[in-house]
Amino acid sequence: MARIKPQALLQQSKKKKGPSRISVMTILIYVLIVVVMAFFLYSSYRHWSRRSQFQMEDASLGVEHDNMFGDVKTVSIPRYAVINTSKGSITVELYNEGSPEVVKEFIDSSKKGGFKGRLFNRVIKNFVIQAGDFDRPGTTEDWTSRGKHYNHLDTSLKHEAFMLGTSKAKQDGSRFHLFITTAPIADLNEKISVFGRVVKGEEVVQEIEEVDTDEHYRPKTPIEIIGVTLKQKI
Template sequence: MARIKPQALLQQSKKKKGPTRISVTTIILCNLIVVLIVFFLFSAYRHWNQRSRFQTDDHLSVSEDENAFVDPKKSDVPGYAVLNTSKGYITVELYKESSPEVVDEFIELCQKGHFKGMLFNRVIKHYVIQAGNAQGVGATEDWTSRGKHYDHLDTSLKHEAFMLGTSKGKRDDKGFDLFITTAPIPDLNEKLIVFGRVIKGEEVVQEIEEVDTDENYQPKSSIGIINVKLKQKI
């Protein structure tokens, strides 16, 4: 086998290609692509950032417009009352819109503890239960006689059962009594100012309705309100 001369080896090594050099055009194109990518990312970030800010501003403006029509005093008024009785809890929704003055008076008396320990002193089966002043004027005196023949009434009923009301006329701290109907009562507006309705605890109202009473419709055993708690929501 013939040996390669040193001069031939030198010429072959010179013919071998060195490392490929990157052209100036390629470098410029790569830099241009990087710049375009950075510009695109920055534009996208700016777009979404402005969009989210506009959405937040729109939401705030809508909220402010809605709140502009809300009376802060009305919004602070509790919407519910929970009567803790010796028979259980009765939850009442208050009619703040239709009877605002009576609801305000009721809430004020609740905060003073007026109803704490108040007894149910009139229970007329299939008619109404009353808590408050047993000697109060008007509301129950003629109801006791009407309650005896309630089943014979065939007039159109205007009101449902489980409505919360108080007697009409001038009231003071001692004269604010509570009535909860246990059946639809004709011409209820002639006797009561309705300012709420029972939404939970109807079975408690019915249990109070079923207690034994004397000839004056007074419960033979004491049944009363332990306390009343006011709530914004249920």
């Protein structure tokens, strides 16, 4: 048997220990796996990021997403409303327990932007300031009607100063009217449905109350509601 020379053995050893070559197909498979994993992580991040954003936005609207499929369930309605006026902001606490239907109507109108651009068209010192959607002679007496549209609501709330209410008289074609009392007026329970109380911005109410008015109690300088913001907390 022929003996293998030492130099030949050394060359064979080097060939055996040399690194094996990785095929192009293996490299492509690894790259594809990395791309798929990166896409999955990015998609998951986008989903949870958008879900978190939607929950923050829905909190102010009284709804929240229940799961990853976007199911929605109702949560507690807003407890406060900020009435932004050209004179400043008025924050009111809403009395849903005492006047649920009135509060619901107010919230619905607020979400639809129904109060944007409304004017305080009646200002009566030591009595009430009124914001409505129409302005014609005689409307000062309109809200004193003893209509019973909301007669099933709780009327135990006292009409003190800085109470928020609306007319009990439902008029054809009219929209939601706001009244804020500026003095204790105990005999208005049959005329106005109280559904809130001013908790911040009393000085703004007083500033509106002090504006100059004409013989029909209309402010000589327009005072506008810029918008209404609903909140759970203040």
